[in-house]
Amino acid sequence: MEQQLLLKAKKDLPKYLNEFNNFWNLTANHILDEDLSNCYHTSILFKNWQVSLNYIGISKVNSIFFEVHEDINASLFHAYFGNYRSAHMHLRSVIELSLQILYFYQHEVEYLQWQNGEFRIKHDELSGYLKRHPNLQVPEVENLLNQITVEWKKFSKHIHAETPLFFQTELESKKTKKISKRDFNIWKGNYLKTGYLINLLFLIFYRDKLTRFQTKPRELLLLNLKPRDFNVLGIEI
Numbered sequence: 001m002e003q004q005l006l007l008k009a010k011k012d013l014p015k016y017l018n019e020f021n022n023f024w025n026l027t028a029n030h031i032l033d034e035d036l037s038n039c040y041h042t043s044i045l046f047k048n049w050q051v052s053l054n055y056i057g058i059s060k061v062n063s064i065f066f067e068v069h070e071d072i073n074a075s076l077f078h079a080y081f082g083n084y085r086s087a088h089m090h091l092r093s094v095i096e097l098s099l100q101i102l103y104f105y106q107h108e109v110e111y112l113q114w115q116n117g118e119f120r121i122k123h124d125e126l127s128g129y130l131k132r133h134p135n136l137q138v139p140e141v142e143n144l145l146n147q148i149t150v151e152w153k154k155f156s157k158h159i160h161a162e163t164p165l166f167f168q169t170e171l172e173s174k175k176t177k178k179i180s181k182r183d184f185n186i187w188k189g190n191y192l193k194t195g196y197l198i199n200l201l202f203l204i205f206y207r208d209k210l211t212r213f214q215t216k217p218r219e220l221l222l223l224n225l226k227p228r229d230f231n232v233l234g235i236e237i
Contacts, residue, residue: 019177023082026179035188041223042195043076044069046098048220049202052213060111061101068097072195079187082179085158085168087187091194092155095148098198099126102133102205123152135205140232144204148197151190200229207233 031039050065071090078087103126104111113119121129127145130136158166173180199221203210210218210233222235230236 020081023173023177023179024080027080027082027184030179030181030184038192038224039076039188041220042192043073045195045199045221046072046094048217049199052217052221053206053209055214055217056209056212058105060108061104063115064097064101064104068094068101071097075187075191079184079191082171082173082177082183083168084171084173084183084187085161085166088155088158088190091190092152092159094194094198095152095155096123098202099123099130099148102130102201123149130201133205135208136201138204138232141201141204144197144201148201151194151197154190196224200225200232203229203233210235 046065046068050062050069053059053065054062071093075087075090075094078084078090100114100121103121104114110119110121127149131142131145157163161167164170168174171180171183173183203221203225210221213221222230
């Protein structure tokens with residue numbers, strides 16, 4: 001039996017790879033240049049945050065930044081393969097870990113406990129803490145964190161598969177094995193919105209340090225902001 005399973009696996013795995021390659025190519029041919037540029041920009045946001053903070057001597061939460069960068073890229077890759085449920089799961093992780101970055105920035109004891117699996121903080125506690133944080137005392141922050149919570153709850157539905165609506169197998173693209181504009185655009189909107197919301201939260205939190213960042217990474221972090229965002233940050237455009 002073991003030998004038969006091995007032979008079957010060696011026969012089937014290339015088929016799976018071919019299926020992935022086919023869907024990847026369908027996605028690549030479907031996505032517009034503007035969408036690709038915006039999605040790629042989102043995929044490197046957190047890498048540039050880590051580079052920028054490291055440049056000014058802040059590196060203690062690097063391990064979390066590595067994982068957030070991995071999550072945002074995994075979401076992009078899963079979407080290219082058509083695995084939209086998994087892609088949304090990674091977006092929830094992006095939100096959770098990003099908020100933890102801001103929390104552990106000034107909670108070294110809890111950070112050490114967390115690294116040993118001895119500390120856990122729930123989303124509502126994190127959000128409530130950040131709403132009271134001195135670095136985030138601008139009127140727009142409460143609404144921003146509320147929007148982030150809305151996205152977190154939405155992505156949680158994919159993880160828990162609360163109804164068949166959130167099943168991978170219920171997606172048009174899964175049933176037809178062809179790119180679905182609807183499926184792709186739902187993911188794309190959620191992907192870009194998550195990157196925008198978290199990036200803006202980080203910009204507000206670290207706004208007093210932005211002038212110390214290197215020019216190119218700072219320009220990338222400020223890219224795609226809305227005019228009102230620059231007003232919140234106190235930056236002239």
